[in-house]
Amino acid sequence: MKIAIIDYGAGNVKSIEFALQRLGFESELTSDANTIKAADRVIFPGVGEASSAMHMLQSTGLDRLIPSLKQPVLGICLGMQLMCNHCEEGDTKGLGIFDVNVVKFNTDLKVPQVGWNTIFNLKSDLFKTVEENSYMYLVHSYYVPIHKNSIATSDYGLDYSVALHKDNFYGVQFHPEKSGKIGEQVLENFIVNSNK
Template identity: 55%
Template sequence: MIAIIKYNGGNVNSAQNALNKLNVKSMITDDPEQILNAEKVIFPGVGEASSTMKLLKKKGLDVLIPTLKQPVLGICLGMQLMCKGNEEGNTEGLGIFDINVKKFPPLDLVPHMGWNTVSVKKNLMFSGIEPDDDVYFVHSYYCELSEFTTSVCDYILPFSASLQKENFYAMQFHPEKSGRIGSQMLNNFINLSS
């Protein structure tokens, strides 16, 4: 069973619908015990960083998530909150990835919204993905490049399109909105050994 972390960020139901299409059982929950005992955990999100962190703290999930030992996948805001700090609301993150989340320069091109290609380093999450395959982004903040970067997207400037550290995986793009490519990536996550 996959636990999808429930909080005030959007896209929780979209993540579950994407798993349903893959015939994978999941539950949407904010119960620490259920999250702790799940085979895998998805931390999705669309929303505002500081208000989301307040809710996570209220439920004790800010302490729980960094201690999880099973594979964990952060998506969009979920990925950003797994980082050290976020310029949105001057928010302290979960600190799983020791990098910062910054706002794109104030150009007419923000938010970054739509399909874009990513340059992939060797990583299990991208198994079966071709170099010219596009994924779907919607975001105004980006994660810095770092040793944890597993793919890079270039939009105004190069940024981390995905990250990995041990059992923690994260994507700035939305696999649940990225058609066949996104389904392949979710499948890759589902098939990771715990």
């Protein structure tokens, strides 16, 4: 099983690598197009600001490569947001994989949302053996509204998409690599159960 973690300078990738190691999987951090295309699974991480992250993808051609991938791809946090059409943060045009826009929380609650929150309405093998209302760790100021590709929901002043799925592409707003055993179960499900 070849697992590629896309390296574009945006993401706390060490924690993802360690989580995969605990599950018994080795991974390669890479920006090489041929290595990414040859991988069995691809993880698209992201922490930071949307427009600068997109510029980094564009500078290496990864913005064209990622939507063309045929194997299962998992976007995490900013990675998931960049897979959408547009993000209000930095007025950023996304990769257009998910036909939805990313918007800023407009709530009386503290923004960014930082910490543990429940996920529910779980609809995919990505959440196989994960119980409804399990807690995941989140850090974000922008969110994806509920829409046709939503496979899990969370609530922070309103219900929003905390996970997405379309064809071979998956996205999670939470950080599975920082969400303990349940987060690791989601990573394992992605590696073992995603079959597109």
